[in-house]
Amino acid sequence: MQNVKFSEEKLKEVGRIISFYPEGKQKSALLPVLHLAQQEFGGWLDVPVMDYVASLLNIAPIEVYEVATFYSMYNLKPVGKYMFEVCQTGPCMLNGSDDIIRYIGDKLGIKPGQTTSDGMFTLKTVECLGACGYAPMMQMGKHYREHLTREKVDAIIEECRRNAASHN
Amino acid sequence: MGRKLLLDKAHVENIRLYDVYRQHGGYRSVEKAIKTMSPDQVTEEVKKSGLRGRGGAGFPTGMKWSFLAKPEGVPRYLVVNADESEPGTFKDRYLMEFIPHLLIEGMITSSYALGSNRSYIYIRGEYAWIVDILEQAIAEAKNNGWLGKNILGSGFDCEIYVQRGAGAYICGEETALLESLEGKRGNPRIKPPFPAVKGLWDCPTVVNNVETIAAVVPIVNEGGDEYAKIGIGKSTGTKLISACGNIKKPGVYEIDMTISVEEFIYGDEYCGGIASGKRLKACIPGGSSVPILPANLLLKTAKGETRMMTYESLADGGFATGSMMGSGGFIVLDETQCVVRNTYTLARFYRHESCGQCSPCREGTGWMEKILLNIENGKGKMSDIDLLWDIQRKIEGNTICPLGDAAAWPVAAAIRHFRDEFEWHVQNPDECVRRNYGLMHYADPLKTATPA
Ligand SMILES: Cc1cc2nc3c(=O)[nH]c(=O)nc-3n(C[C@H](O)[C@H](O)[C@H](O)COP(=O)(O)O)c2cc1C
Ligand code: SF4
Ligand code: FES
Numbered sequence: 001m002q003n004v005k006f007s008e009e010k011l012k013e014v015g016r017i018i019s020f021y022p023e024g025k026q027k028s029a030l031l032p033v034l035h036l037a038q039q040e041f042g043g044w045l046d047v048p049v050m051d052y053v054a055s056l057l058n059i060a061p062i063e064v065y066e067v068a069t070f071y072s073m074y075n076l077k078p079v080g081k082y083m084f085e086v087c088q089t090g091p092c093m094l095n096g097s098d099d100i101i102r103y104i105g106d107k108l109g110i111k112p113g114q115t116t117s118d119g120m121f122t123l124k125t126v127e128c129l130g131a132c133g134y135a136p137m138m139q140m141g142k143h144y145r146e147h148l149t150r151e152k153v154d155a156i157i158e159e160c161r162r163n164a165a166s167h168n
Numbered sequence: 169m170g171r172k173l174l175l176d177k178a179h180v181e182n183i184r185l186y187d188v189y190r191q192h193g194g195y196r197s198v199e200k201a202i203k204t205m206s207p208d209q210v211t212e213e214v215k216k217s218g219l220r221g222r223g224g225a226g227f228p229t230g231m232k233w234s235f236l237a238k239p240e241g242v243p244r245y246l247v248v249n250a251d252e253s254e255p256g257t258f259k260d261r262y263l264m265e266f267i268p269h270l271l272i273e274g275m276i277t278s279s280y281a282l283g284s285n286r287s288y289i290y291i292r293g294e295y296a297w298i299v300d301i302l303e304q305a306i307a308e309a310k311n312n313g314w315l316g317k318n319i320l321g322s323g324f325d326c327e328i329y330v331q332r333g334a335g336a337y338i339c340g341e342e343t344a345l346l347e348s349l350e351g352k353r354g355n356p357r358i359k360p361p362f363p364a365v366k367g368l369w370d371c372p373t374v375v376n377n378v379e380t381i382a383a384v385v386p387i388v389n390e391g392g393d394e395y396a397k398i399g400i401g402k403s404t405g406t407k408l409i410s411a412c413g414n415i416k417k418p419g420v421y422e423i424d425m426t427i428s429v430e431e432f433i434y435g436d437e438y439c440g441g442i443a444s445g446k447r448l449k450a451c452i453p454g455g456s457s458v459p460i461l462p463a464n465l466l467l468k469t470a471k472g473e474t475r476m477m478t479y480e481s482l483a484d485g486g487f488a489t490g491s492m493m494g495s496g497g498f499i500v501l502d503e504t505q506c507v508v509r510n511t512y513t514l515a516r517f518y519r520h521e522s523c524g525q526c527s528p529c530r531e532g533t534g535w536m537e538k539i540l541l542n543i544e545n546g547k548g549k550m551s552d553i554d555l556l557w558d559i560q561r562k563i564e565g566n567t568i569c570p571l572g573d574a575a576a577w578p579v580a581a582a583i584r585h586f587r588d589e590f591e592w593h594v595q596n597p598d599e600c601v602r603r604n605y606g607l608m609h610y611a612d613p614l615k616t617a618t619p620a
Binding site: 031057071091094143 | 260294331333336349350419420456505509517
């Protein structure tokens, strides 16, 4: 984590986000800029990253820490290359999410909250993601995977392994 | 077939694109409002329509708008609540995903009525791909002169921006949302002052749900009186219902508020009945916060009248025998489901989502979760059931924001209507981990499901 600095392109994006708000209200850009930072700097928010965001928005680091620790989408620890965020709330439970969570855990040899030792997969249980009619479901990166079955989970894990192999 | 006002064109091919949306009559409401109506006249039509907020509380929208303070020289804001995190609710997502211009159009017309020159959509962080869809629609609207400076030569300026949240149900509560939009933790504010007086950056602000703002489009196009003709009594217009759980056809349905609950569950046009030919056990008709009802009280009120899909009828009987329309998240449980387990997952949800400012909510939600898990796992005591009842009562009404109530109500209703199922868990600690209690006396008295 030596070189914490956005590319020119990302700095432009930060500028675009800040322009959404009136003069002097650039702190409002904090949540979107943290998303951007998490995406750019390895999938989680290390302290130097948070300090960098504070300096970009001209606010105190503590204001960033407060926010980063409040919202569940910010990772304060390293996570795997692929994060399976499986919903476990009522409507998903009624459609078998407990079984899907157990199946993924068994298959990857990890418990919810853990990352595989090769750093490939993190399993996380989350609360209702607004896809209750398409349950069971999980979020993977920017998108949702819905109507999950054991077979679909197998295919998704395969797909991730293939993608990772082709990117190396 | 009921009337559809919001989703009637949602499945036209490429309706996401501006040109197609415009060809199908899009942006007429902006033209009509800006060219032929004063801002107050728009508000007047919304009042006449009887539209009630679709985010959960059902507060009359026209009245809310008329409360907006208008001090000289101070900006006013419209903020659209797209946080949609109440379990069972996924209607706003559907609307934004399939017909995003409807929201943008409704926002421009509403911004004109309210005098908001900068309007925001606060969207839950997980709906990341929908941000792209909305920003695309906003850019198209702007390129075609519906946003920006001096819209249609009227002198009215308006911009719309989208901000993503980052995973916190509490940010759906309007004052927590405003805190979050200001770049802070989502801690609800003490009211008063209300957002209408002191909202975003201390300026007068209206916060409305996605569906509420979308409904302004047909209201302005057809007139408030026409809109009010649909529905029954004070439940005017159409309502999006997101149906899920153990039904044949989960999904988002636009209903006009004239159909019965029974028709909604069993009708082929809607949920199509209970999945796998099982029988109906219970239902949470308006999102996870509202009281669960056993089948017999769901389909008929305690007075024996047919229960309708309206605000009034769903609430008939109060909390003793009724429930609420809430956010329209309709969760159905079939005969094999366990009410204790379902209630446990909801208690866990509220514990996870409590912002922690008030001790009854912070401590009470965690305590309820633990007790429910014990009962579910056959480790509960009879006295735990009374303890649960006691805790939920001490939370309700004793907190800064309504999340406390929202956490208390599902537990209260589960005990009120399904006490025997809780007791069975305590009395049969081994059996309850192997099988579920089943239907017992909650069976829908009207229907015996035909096996699929
Ligand atoms: C804990 C909590 C969560 C809420 N979540 C939402 C939500 O996700 N979307 C929403 O529109 N309203 C939500 N509300 C209601 C809002 O506070 C507010 O009443 C609503 O956005 C007003 O819009 P409406 O009048 O158009 O319904 C929530 C309220 C509470 C107490
Ligand atoms: S009731 Fe709960 S969520 Fe609402 S302010 Fe209090 S602690 Fe926070
Ligand atoms: S309960 Fe899982 S997406 Fe809503």
